[in-house]
Amino acid sequence: MLVKMLIAGFGGQGVLSMGLNIAEAAMLEGRNVTYLPSYGAEVRGGTANCTVAISDEEIASPVASSPEFVVAMNQPSAIKFQHHIQSGGLFFLNSSLVETEILRGDIEIVHVPANKMAEELGSPKVANMVMLGAFTRKSGVVEFDSVIQALRHTLGSKKKLIDVNEKALVKGYELY
Amino acid sequence: MRWSAPRLPSRSTVSKVLMDGNSAIAEAAIRAGLRCYFGYPITPQNELTEYMAMHLGRKKGCTFLQAESEVAAINMVYGASLVGARAMTSSSSPGISLKQEGISYLAACELPAVIVNMQRGGPGLGSIAAAQSDYFQATRGGGHGDYRTIVLGPSSVQELADMTMRAFDLADKYKIPVMILGDGVLGQMKEPVEFKREAPEITPTREGTLQGAGGGASRIVKTFTSNPSELEEINWSLFRRYQLIKKNETTWDTYMTDDARLVVVAYGIAARIARGAIKSLRAKGLKVGLFRPVTLWPFPDEPLRELVKNVRQLLVFEMNMGQMIEDVQLALAGKGEVSFYGRPGGVIPAPDEVGRVMSRLYYQKGLK
Amino acid sequence: MKLIYTRPESLKKAAFHYCPGCGHSVAHRLVCEVIDEMELRGRTIGIPPPGCSVFAYNYFDVDMAESAHGRGAAVATGIKRACPGIIVFTYQGDGDLAGIGTAETIHAANRGENITTIFINNAVYGMTGGQMAPTTLSGMKTTTTPYGRDPATEGRPMRMSEMLAPLEGVAYIERVAISSPANIRKAKKAIARAFRMQIDNRGFSMVEILSPCPTNWKMTPVQSWKWVEEEMTRVFPPGVYKDVTEPENAG
Structure with missing residues (x-):
């Protein structure tokens, strides 16, 4: 079974590291995975996105024209990518920053006040981890344990950072 | 649902790493005994150059150098290969056009080298998105003169790593430049990859290369001659080697x-x-x-x-x-x-x- | 009997193909004498350029490798980085070094590559038949400046020694002239000094040699040597432009 997800937002919101975390988690689970970031001038312009594909079989293309899951961390991404989602797909919106109304009735919309929840934790930077927690819970594409494991690997010896990121992950995970 | 602390196998039991294609080539090259890398920034292959800066530059006896141009970079590769070091450069389509002069000289002087082309859209400055626009250039030699280079076409990050190692072996075996023809997506995407060789402690030096004459007779590496029949024989000798490659290495x-x-x-x-x-x-x-x-x-x-x-x-x-x-x-x-x-x-x-x-x-x- | 003059060991027993009065043969011999005297033959690689001196490998009895036009400094960089124990010199003309290879030259010098460049400045492209070089004098007639080099449209002669000397990677630059026995002796000293810099890991060293090209200048050998002495040195004054071991020329 092949699933594809697209994660988008402003540069600096940690959308690429969210995607990487999911990809690492899938790899830890022994599955095939591809991760493709937007690159070059597009990124320099201030918006970033990445595509992750996970499958138990070979993955033909790392590009997603109609992903099952889209995460929009900001308003421009919500507007740009709302029409890309497959029918029946999930649309994760960072409701702290996204005000636009999504008019599609064939997808499920998941509101996550990621920035607000991160601020409540005292570290606004981990909004992406709040979203990642909620995404993991709601999408079920990877195990939450694998996400934690991947995070610990990425951050290595930075114990303090791991703690705050884990807290945010758990908070997002427990939202739904 | 409440979450409790994970109990997963430790990461060390997973032999694969999640890596982008560009970095995977760089790591594979280092493990293949690369001694000198010369590069120049161009999207979408910068991760390769940056990986070399981080990991090759500090390695004992090895060189990472950001050249002033693509032209300089390939000629530095030529210099390093002259004295027997495993050497490589990488670029993307417009930069590969500039390197053609040096590739022609490498081919002419029968010097091994590995050249990576992470193709992008063309012609001209084109785009930075992945394309397969340089097939003609890559498979027809690319520069002036009657020559070929071995061209490998990987289609996954794992193959980029494996074929990089193969590229160095082929280059040495046939004394020929080898091109890895990837594209922007292969370079940028991350996939789990496993490296099948450990890096050597001492990077190898090819035998029979220029090292100074020592106490013996001096040697010349050259192609220029004012005698057409001498050059004709050089072309025949290259051609015979190409026939051998065709016979042995077609994959x-x-x-x-x-x-x-x-x-x-x-x-x-x-x-x-x-x-x-x-x-x-x-x-x-x-x-x-x-x-x-x-x-x-x-x-x-x-x-x-x-x-x-x-x-x-x-x-x-x-x-x-x-x-x-x-x-x-x-x-x-x-x-x-x-x-x-x-x-x-x-x-x-x-x-x-x-x-x-x-x-x-x-x-x-x-x-x- | 005391031997006072003989063929240097690093110079092959071959008759030069250079024109009578050409400076290349003198420059070749000087480099070979220095290589012999400093006992460098066994660990030296020379990089000749396309141009009249492309056949330098037929004369230098040291390991030699051809370079693409203008890329000598890049090729030498590759050699030196891969094998720092090798002594590398490039032998380049003015079109090669100051025209098509300007970028390679400047950047190798700026990086302080530990290589030695012998720069033959004869103010024309020799082998291709005497076209305008970056170092062609203002007003000088060549096959591509048949009415004389016009600074208004073709620029003025480029002074490479003056340009390169301020770069911090440069250890030594001297301009000499092949125009008289005394100046030839000076040239040899400069070449030896340049190689010494490389042996001592000081950085980039270059000797610019003002060199006669009677054929393309359409002069007799004697006239051409005189022309170097009287005309070229006015635009390209000989002297030490950089010497990091001498406080007054340390730049």
Whole structure:
């Protein structure tokens, strides 16, 4: 079974590291995975996105024209990518920053006040981890344990950072 | 649901790492005994140069150098190869055009080197998106003069790593520049990859290279001669080596071709996309398969000729306006029927799109 | 009997193909004498350029490797980085070094590549038949400046020694002239000094040699040597432009 997800937002919101975390988690689970970031001038312009594909079989293309899951961390991404989602797909919106109304009735919309929840934790930077927690819970594409494991690997010896990121992950995970 | 602390196997039991194609090439090259890397920034291959800066530059006896130009970089590779070091450079389409001068000299002087081209859309500055725009340039030598380089066409991050190691071995074995022809997506995407060699402690030096004459006779590495028959012999000697490479090193891959009525011919990222399409169509009962040249030069024309004894209809799929199709047609010399589907400019078609083209052709040609 | 003059060991027993009066043969011999005297033959690689001196490998009895036009400094960089124990010199003309290879030259110098460049400045492209070089004098007639080099449209002669000397990677630059026995002796000293810099890992060293080209200048050998002395040195004054071991020339 092949699933594809697209994660988008402003540069600096940690959308690429969210995607990487999911990809690492899938790899830890022994599955095939591809991760493709937007690159070059597009990124320099201030918006970033990445595509992750996970499958138990070979993955033909790392590009997603109609992903099952889209995460929009900001308003421009919500507007740009709302029409890309497959029918029946999930649309994760960072409701702290996204005000636009999504008019599609064939997808499920998941509101996550990621920035607000991160601020409540005292570290606004981990909004992406709040979203990642909620995404993991709601999408079920990877195990939450694998996400934690991947995070610990990425951050290595930075114990303090791991703690705050884990807290945010758990908070997002427990939202739904 | 409350979450409790994970109990997963420790990471050390997983031998794979998630790595982008550019970095994977760099790591594989270091493990293949690379001593000198010379590069110049260009998207979408910068991760390769940056990885070398981080990991090769600090290695004992090794050199990372950001050259002032692509032209300088390839000529530095030439210098390092002259004295027996494993040397490489990497770039993307416009930069590879600039390197052609040096590649011609490497070929002429029978010097091994590895050149990576992470292709992007062209012509001109084009785009930074992935394309297969440089097939002609890569497989026809590329620069001036009558020469060839070995060209490898990987289609996954794992293959980028494996083929990088193979590229160095081939370069040394045949004293020839070897090009790895990737593209922007292969370079940028991350996939789990496993490295099959450990880096050597001391990077090897090829035997018989210039080191200063010592107490013996001095040697000359050159191609220029005012005697046409001398140069003719040089060309013949290169040609004989190319024939040997053709005989020994031609590599290809097939997927579900045994009972196929329609076979797609594609390489690199396009082959991978086609493979996905074939899998879906097979599930619907269409007898389709894939022929993938792995060495783009030498092109696997003999196996392709074998294939058309059983399959009449071929579809060449490339991310350009039709370049490899000329090799397919040359190989088949009028046998079989060859159709083409191409998306140039950096557009990456989805497997579904290629699948639609295939099934349309399948029904149009009455292959059902 | 005391031997006072003989063929240097690093110079092959071959008759030069250079024109009578040409400076290349003198420059070749000087480099070979220095290589012998400093006992460098066994660990030296020379990089000749396309141009009249492309055949330098027929004369220098040291390991030699051809370079693409203008890329000598890049090729030498590759050699030196891969094998720092090798002594590398490039032998380049003015079109090669100051025209098509300007970028390679400047950047190798700026990086302080530990290589030695012998720069033959004869103010024309020699082998291709005497076209204008970056160092062609203002008003000088060549096959591509048949009415004389016009600074208004073709620029003025480029002074490479002056340009390169301020770069911090440069250890030593001297301009000499092949125009008289005394100046030839000076040239040899400069070449030896340049190689010494490389042996001592000081950085980039270059000797610019003003060199006669009687054929393309359409002069007799004697006239051409005089022309170097009287005309070229006015635009390209000989002297030490950089010497990091001498406080007054340390730049």
